[in-house]
Amino acid sequence: MTVGTTPSSEVVLETSRLLLRPWRPAEAVVQRELWTERDPRVPPHRRIDTDGRPTVAELEDSIRTNQLWSSGLLAVERKASRDVIGYCGLVDSGRGSAGEPELAFELLRRVWRQGYATEASLAVLEWARSSGHERLWATVWDWNTASRHVLAKVGFTETERKEVDAVRGTTLFTTRRL
Numbered sequence: 001m002t003v004g005t006t007p008s009s010e011v012v013l014e015t016s017r018l019l020l021r022p023w024r025p026a027e028a029v030v031q032r033e034l035w036t037e038r039d040p041r042v043p044p045h046r047r048i049d050t051d052g053r054p055t056v057a058e059l060e061d062s063i064r065t066n067q068l069w070s071s072g073l074l075a076v077e078r079k080a081s082r083d084v085i086g087y088c089g090l091v092d093s094g095r096g097s098a099g100e101p102e103l104a105f106e107l108l109r110r111v112w113r114q115g116y117a118t119e120a121s122l123a124v125l126e127w128a129r130s131s132g133h134e135r136l137w138a139t140v141w142d143w144n145t146a147s148r149h150v151l152a153k154v155g156f157t158e159t160e161r162k163e164v165d166a167v168r169g170t171t172l173f174t175t176r177r178l
Contacts, residue, residue: 013074013123018116020074020088020123027075028059030084030108037109041143041168073104076120078111085111088120090128096137101128103138103176105150117150125154129178136178142170 013020073089086107156174163171
C-alpha cells in the first residue's frame with residue numbers, strides 16, 4: 001500500500017487494484033446508487049426517503065461542502081477501469097472511545113465477492129497505524145454476514161457490546177489493535 005497526498009494535502013491510498021481518495025462532486029451518482037441498494041433493514045435515515053432524498057444534487061453539494069461524507073470516508077476507485085465502486089475509511093461516529101475511529105466501508109453490489117472490501121480495509125488499517133492510532137473499532141449488523149466476514153479477515157474481533165433493535169436487528173461492535 002502506498003500513501004500519498006494530493007496538492008491540497010488530502011490522503012490518497014493505493015493498493016495493487018485500488019485508489020482510495022477524496023470524493024469528487026461528479027461521483028454523487030455512485031453515492032446515490034449506494035443509498036438505493038441498501039437493505040430495507042437499514043435505518044430510514046440512511047436510505048432514500050419517500051420524497052426521493054437525498055437527490056444526486058444534494059449529494060453533490062454534500063461532497064462540495066464536506067457535510068455528509070467525512071474526509072475520512074474515501075472513494076474507492078478501481079485503477080484498471082477508473083470507476084468508483086464505493087467508500088472505505090475512518091469516521092468518528094461518537095459511539096467509540098475517544099481517539100479510536102470506526103472503520104466503515106460500503107461497496108456497490110455489482111462488485112461484491114471480488115475482495116475489494118478486504119483490500120480497501122487493509123489499506124485504511126495501514127493508514128490508521130501510520131497515523132498513530134493504536135486501536136480501531138467497527139460496527140456491523142448481525143445479519144450482514146458478508147461485512148462480518150470482511151471484518152474477521154482483516155483482524156477485527158466481536159466484543160460483548162451490542163445494540164439491539166427489534167425491527168432492524170442487532171448491531172455488533174468489533175475491535176482491532178493495530
